[in-house]
Amino acid sequence: MTHAMNAIRRGVPVLVLGCLLTAGCDTVDRLLEAENPGAIGEDQLSDAALLEVLVNSVGGELTSMYDDPFIWRGSMFTDEQVTGINWEQTARLNLRVISFDEGDADGMFSAMSSYRFIADSVAGRLRNLLDSPASDERMALVLTHAGYSYTLMAEVMCEATINVGDQIYSPAQLAEFAVPRFEEAIAVATAAGTDDILNLARTGLARAALLAGNSALAMSAARDVPENFTWWVEYADQIVDNVMQARVTGGNHALGVHPGFLNGTFGEQDLVATQTDPRVQHTPSWTTGHNALTKLYKPYQSLPYSEFNGETIADGGEPLLYDDDTDIRLASGIEAMHHYYEAAGPNGTGPMGTTLEFVNARRAFGNQAPVNLSGDALMEELRDQRGRDLFMGGFRLGDLRRWKANGIGDFFPQGTHPNPEWGPYGDATCYPLPSSEYEGNPNIRRTG
Numbered sequence: 001m002t003h004a005m006n007a008i009r010r011g012v013p014v015l016v017l018g019c020l021l022t023a024g025c026d027t028v029d030r031l032l033e034a035e036n037p038g039a040i041g042e043d044q045l046s047d048a049a050l051l052e053v054l055v056n057s058v059g060g061e062l063t064s065m066y067d068d069p070f071i072w073r074g075s076m077f078t079d080e081q082v083t084g085i086n087w088e089q090t091a092r093l094n095l096r097v098i099s100f101d102e103g104d105a106d107g108m109f110s111a112m113s114s115y116r117f118i119a120d121s122v123a124g125r126l127r128n129l130l131d132s133p134a135s136d137e138r139m140a141l142v143l144t145h146a147g148y149s150y151t152l153m154a155e156v157m158c159e160a161t162i163n164v165g166d167q168i169y170s171p172a173q174l175a176e177f178a179v180p181r182f183e184e185a186i187a188v189a190t191a192a193g194t195d196d197i198l199n200l201a202r203t204g205l206a207r208a209a210l211l212a213g214n215s216a217l218a219m220s221a222a223r224d225v226p227e228n229f230t231w232w233v234e235y236a237d238q239i240v241d242n243v244m245q246a247r248v249t250g251g252n253h254a255l256g257v258h259p260g261f262l263n264g265t266f267g268e269q270d271l272v273a274t275q276t277d278p279r280v281q282h283t284p285s286w287t288t289g290h291n292a293l294t295k296l297y298k299p300y301q302s303l304p305y306s307e308f309n310g311e312t313i314a315d316g317g318e319p320l321l322y323d324d325d326t327d328i329r330l331a332s333g334i335e336a337m338h339h340y341y342e343a344a345g346p347n348g349t350g351p352m353g354t355t356l357e358f359v360n361a362r363r364a365f366g367n368q369a370p371v372n373l374s375g376d377a378l379m380e381e382l383r384d385q386r387g388r389d390l391f392m393g394g395f396r397l398g399d400l401r402r403w404k405a406n407g408i409g410d411f412f413p414q415g416t417h418p419n420p421e422w423g424p425y426g427d428a429t430c431y432p433l434p435s436s437e438y439e440g441n442p443n444i445r446r447t448g
Contacts, residue, residue, distance in 0.1 A: 054122045055138045058145045065111035066233045068243040071394040078396040079260030079413045086291035097426035106434040116149035135191035143185035144201040150178035151208045155398030158430040166443035175211035199229045203331040206339035215343035225336035232327040241324035248298040248321050253289035256296030257282045275313040277366040279303050279388040304329040304393030338386045346378040
């Protein structure tokens with residue numbers, strides 16, 4: 001798929017539309033009257049001439065939240081990154097300590113909820129605006145976004161409400177909401193003959209099915225996704241840049257690789273010879289940035305990023321840092337295969353052979369020697385390869401939570417933080433429902 005074919009636009013019109021579609025935006029009237037009198041009026045949202053604006057606005061919400069908070073803050077709890085931000089709240093987040101009354105919880109839930117609401121709302125409007133909604137690729141795309149909105153929310157939130165409702169849903173329940181949206185998207189994309197959206201929806205369905213504990217559905221959805229399939233969330237030519245670029249540049253850089261993924265011993269300098277896997281590359285030496293404390297080995301672009309070049313420092317290559325227009329994968333064929341083989345188990349057979357053959361193919365990509373494993377040891381190696389293939393791509397928090405919930409193991413960082421001054425890790429594994437929701441939703445109350 002080319003970048004032009006799945007461009008996801010964002011900007012002021014998206015923000016205006018987001019407010020109009022949601023019930024609680026108090027600033028809409030002032031915005032339309034004082035700042036943008038030519039903006040879209042609420043009565044125009046059923047105008048068929050605005051179909052492209054509606055569709056692009058859904059993608060714009062994803063683009064706005066995908067780099068931050070979903071990836072940047074979503075990876076804070078995991079063994080992917082250490083932070084060099086000199087803010088106490090961010091340090092606590094990196095320590096796996098977060099409270100429902102702090103801004104990060106509110107920011108994450110708000111971003112997730114905005115994407116979810118707009119995707120569902122636009123899908124409903126398209127049923128009336130489109131001539132043939134059951135075979136229109138725009139309907140397929142928006143339904144796929146709706147499925148992703150529930151899936152991503154399930155991966156980062158401890159629990160969530162929907163549309164100021166009176167029920168608080170678990171991650172598994174949120175994933176279940178995603179499933180029929182993906183399934184309808186697959187049916188519409190098939191009728192429309194649009195393979196790219198079809199494979200995006202299949203990959204998303206496999207991801208949601210794993211969360212929902214439905215291995216058979218995950219395998220069925222992922223089976224036919226081509227290995228070379230990629231769908232990008234684009235930042236080139238956008239109003240807002242990819243925030244990851246700012247985290248690895250300048251004197252106040254703030255993003256470093258956690259010891260869990262570091263190619264060598266944390267704290268040592270000149271880590272060159274050990275950097276043989278192109279999927280996880282970082283600066284050979286650490287520096288301190290914004291907080292003048294954390295040892296930051298800045299990550300280079302990994303496989304989920306658009307300028308990943310496959311070069312390794314060990315071979316004298318020059319992997320690239322993030323740029324402000326670096327695009328990020330939302331889905332890929334390799335991701336779909338990871339979903340398939342995790343669901344299939346150690347004795348599985350699928351599009352890329354047996355589970356062992358798939359693992360060894362991924363090890364070969366990472367310049368690693370083949371292994372001859374079975375059972376739990378093979379699945380452990382599969383999880384390691386998944387972490388490398390999807391490094392800093394927005395999957396790790398959901399993966400760690402799923403493995404912990406399924407009794408496979410607790411792989412969240414524990415013990416003393418790499419900054420010993422910060423003390424031991426806490427036990428947070430997700431973002432709590434924020435105080436703003438308890439204050440603004442009259443249908444729920446906080447207990448305990």
